[in-house]
Amino acid sequence: MSLLLQGKSAIVTGGGSGIGRATAIALAREGARVLVQDRAENGAQETVGLVNAAGGQAISIGGDVTVEADVQAMVDLAVTTFGRLDVAFNNAGISPAAAGPTMQRTHELSLASWSKVIDVNLTGVFLCMKYQIPHMLAGGGGAIVNTASVAGLVGLPTASAYVGSKHGVIGITKTAAMEYAQEGIRVNAVCPGYVLTPMTENGVARRGEELLNKVPMHRLGRPEEIAEAVVWLSSDRASFVTGSFYTVDGGYYAA
Numbered sequence: 498m499s500l501l502l503q504g505k506s507a508i509v510t511g512g513g514s515g516i517g518r519a520t521a522i523a524l525a526r527e528g529a530r531v532l533v534q535d536r537a538e539n540g541a542q543e544t545v546g547l548v549n550a551a552g553g554q555a556i557s558i559g560g561d562v563t564v565e566a567d568v569q570a571m572v573d574l575a576v577t578t579f580g581r582l583d584v585a586f587n588n589a590g591i592s593p594a595a596a597g598p599t600m601q602r603t604h605e606l607s608l609a610s611w612s613k614v615i616d617v618n619l620t621g622v623f624l625c626m627k628y629q630i631p632h633m634l635a636g637g638g639g640a641i642v643n644t645a646s647v648a649g650l651v652g653l654p655t656a657s658a659y660v661g662s663k664h665g666v667i668g669i670t671k672t673a674a675m676e677y678a679q680e681g682i683r684v685n686a687v688c689p690g691y692v693l694t695p696m697t698e699n700g701v702a703r704r705g706e707e708l709l710n711k712v713p714m715h716r717l718g719r720p721e722e723i724a725e726a727v728v729w730l731s732s733d734r735a736s737f738v739t740g741s742f743y744t745v746d747g748g749y750y751a752a
């Protein structure tokens with residue numbers, strides 16, 4: 498049985514935890530060589546250990562997706578190590594809780610909190626695409642998947658910055674998809690619903706039942722369930738799919 502990503506080279510940002518980790522493992526299982534990037538370098542190294550223990554091939558790098566030189570170094574490392582870049586999962590992100598006080602309406606939000614969320618979740622994705630795309634053009638094509646969220650599709654009271662950043666991710670995903678459609682680069686977004694990861698565990702502990710009541714399946718997602726969508730979008734099986742956003746959310750967006 499042939500693997501979906503045999504011989505491909507991939508980058509996963511925010512790959513040291515949660516959805517990024519599960520996706521790095523899934524991409525490697527399908528034959529991709531994976532560069533796992535994370536600001537928390539030890540997390541990225543742990544992911545590499547998991548990939549390699551399962552018989553895959555991965556390397557890690559630290560760095561911050563909001564720092565241009567770090568993003569450039571990440572892309573350069575993937576290309577020098579693997580010889581090319583075929584797949585990028587631009588997934589590093591932070592929740593509002595990582596940027597300041599939570600539960601603030603728009604007029605209460607500080608500019609500092611707003612900027613921090615926009616920098617990581619939106620500017621980080623832009624910078625990654627900026628440095629990845631030239632290598633994909635040089636290699637004759639590629640597939641980019643950006644992590645948005647159901648918060649990229651609907652409003653979420655007290656999460657202006659997060660919602661703005663994720664709507665922005667969908668916007669730049671559509672735009673890049675159009676720009677490179679005739680040069681073999683597909684660009685899509687994945688929109689997870691509530692998924693149990695270190696990012697959400699506090700909120701889930703506080704508001705568990707309230708969150709589940711918004712999900713028709715009445716459960717949280719697992720990171721591996723997001724990874725499956727990313728694998729498919731990254732593979733040639735999705736050859737006519739670009740500029741799209743895929744909800745993987747237990748029915749949240751449909752409700």
Ligand SMILES: NC(=O)c1ccc[n+]([C@@H]2O[C@H](COP(=O)([O-])OP(=O)(O)OC[C@H]3O[C@@H](n4cnc5c(N)ncnc54)[C@H](O)[C@@H]3O)[C@@H](O)[C@H]2O)c1
Nearest residue numbers: 511514515516536561562589590646689691692694695696
């Ligand atoms: N968990 C959910 O319910 C959910 C829902 C929708 C969207 N998302 C999105 O999925 C993505 C992954 O989230 P997760 O739930 O796996 O969270 P997580 O906290 O488990 O993983 C995010 C990783 O990104 C890394 N990171 C954060 N800022 C970074 C930066 N500036 N540079 C490099 N790495 C950085 C963190 O160190 C962490 O390892 C995020 O973009 C998040 O917004 C998550």
